[in-house]
Amino acid sequence: MFSPLIDELIESLRCLPGVGPKSAQKMALYLLEREHKGADRLAGALRSALDKVGRCSSCRTLTEEPECSICRSEKRNNGVMCIVETPADVIAIESSGCFSGRYFVLMGHLSPIDGIGPDELGLDKLKNIVEYNNITEVIIATNSTVEGEATSYFIAELLKDLHIDVSRIAHGVPMGGELEYVDGNTLALALDGRKKL
Amino acid sequence: MFSPLIDELIESLRCLPGVGPKSAQKMALYLLEREHKGADRLAGALRSALDKVGRCSSCRTLTEEPECSICRSEKRNNGVMCIVETPADVIAIESSGCFSGRYFVLMGHLSPIDGIGPDELGLDKLKNIVEYNNITEVIIATNSTVEGEATSYFIAELLKDLHIDVSRIAHGVPMGGELEYVDGNTLALALDGRKKL
Ligand SMILES: [Zn+2]
Ligand SMILES: [Zn+2]
Numbered sequence: 001m002f003s004p005l006i007d008e009l010i011e012s013l014r015c016l017p018g019v020g021p022k023s024a025q026k027m028a029l030y031l032l033e034r035e036h037k038g039a040d041r042l043a044g045a046l047r048s049a050l051d052k053v054g055r056c057s058s059c060r061t062l063t064e065e066p067e068c069s070i071c072r073s074e075k076r077n078n079g080v081m082c083i084v085e086t087p088a089d090v091i092a093i094e095s096s097g098c099f100s101g102r103y104f105v106l107m108g109h110l111s112p113i114d115g116i117g118p119d120e121l122g123l124d125k126l127k128n129i130v131e132y133n134n135i136t137e138v139i140i141a142t143n144s145t146v147e148g149e150a151t152s153y154f155i156a157e158l159l160k161d162l163h164i165d166v167s168r169i170a171h172g173v174p175m176g177g178e179l180e181y182v183d184g185n186t187l188a189l190a191l192d193g194r195k196k197l
Numbered sequence: 198m199f200s201p202l203i204d205e206l207i208e209s210l211r212c213l214p215g216v217g218p219k220s221a222q223k224m225a226l227y228l229l230e231r232e233h234k235g236a237d238r239l240a241g242a243l244r245s246a247l248d249k250v251g252r253c254s255s256c257r258t259l260t261e262e263p264e265c266s267i268c269r270s271e272k273r274n275n276g277v278m279c280i281v282e283t284p285a286d287v288i289a290i291e292s293s294g295c296f297s298g299r300y301f302v303l304m305g306h307l308s309p310i311d312g313i314g315p316d317e318l319g320l321d322k323l324k325n326i327v328e329y330n331n332i333t334e335v336i337i338a339t340n341s342t343v344e345g346e347a348t349s350y351f352i353a354e355l356l357k358d359l360h361i362d363v364s365r366i367a368h369g370v371p372m373g374g375e376l377e378y379v380d381g382n383t384l385a386l387a388l389d390g391r392k393k394l
Contacts, residue, residue: 001288001291002259002260002284002288003250003259003260003261003262003265003266004261005242005245005246005249005250005261006246006250006259006260006261006284008242008245008246009242009243009245009246011242012235012238012239012241012242012243013239013242015228015232015234015235015236015238015239016213016224016227016228016235016239017223017224017227018220018223018224023215025285026214026215026285027213027214027215028246029259029283029284029285030213030214031212031213031243031246032246032247032250032259033259033283033284033304035212036247037212038209038212038213039212039243039246039247040243040247041209041212042209042210042212042213042243043240043243043244043247044209045202045205045206045208045209045210046206046209046228046236046237046239046240046243047240048202048205048206049202049203049205049206049225049228049229049236050229050233050236050237050240052202053200053202053203053229062199062200062203062226062229062230063199063200063203064200064201064202064203065200068200069200086226086230087199087203087226087230088222088223088226091198091199094198107230
């Protein structure tokens, strides 16, 4: 349609979530017509992030450091661990200001159909950390979706023989809702009303 | 919030039209969590397009060649010129299949408040091409917005003393509508019902 390099840019933009053919075209032309500076910055940011961002060696969240800033912090209560599905969930809980422990980020949930099992979520590592790092309480804050609940149940079973407190974040979070879109107050209530599993 | 490189990626994605803070965050995490290949392709496509895409030396549309494929084609009727605002408009008219002449792409419309005057739209060059290239008919297909109409009027005045046919695309295009979102049939009707100015 357009020249090959413009078509390729349009096609590449389609990898962004929620971007269909029409918006990809709009974005490509917008960048080339009047946002060279922003496009240049974006190309550089993508390259740097791809080259350098990996996983935190402790909690598995995304970070360009060997260990993320939360895991490195000396101000956190390392005896309590909150398990979440994604890095965005960490940010959501941090913004609620109601949790000062450490995190474990599954980077997903159990989904056999997509080939995502306990290994992909690092559950061995999770058990290991809980067992050998004086963790006394684990709060499971996976999404309150079917998959999130199943993952929560699986983790609770996994940790059962370690004889520590394992709780599930309360259902202040609307059923079927995704954690990262919930406001801080609701999250605070949900954390406070957690139920022992 | 996240680590610096992730925050920078989120911020950079905001240069895309229609992308607010929440979707930028969603996009960045999605790319880093599960779409490295797409992100890599996008970074490369942005870089190549920025380095190589410029303006067609004849019609001013975006292209990585000195002259775009339409201007280079020997199959076009070079005596008729259609004037549009953007490269997307060229594609829209081409898809209607009802026009086989050449184009002139203004890359915008007159907008004194944004400092966009006749020079920015290449109107000198336009007049020059029309005057010295045996153009016998000019169809003005700027958007049917206030600015598009004003631009059309200005161009018609500019070309008046050349004594050629200057017409305006018919208002089959809905008032206030943007050309690139109009379906091919409507565009075909609009071209067919053009009025002499
Ligand atoms: Zn960490
Ligand atoms: Zn051209």
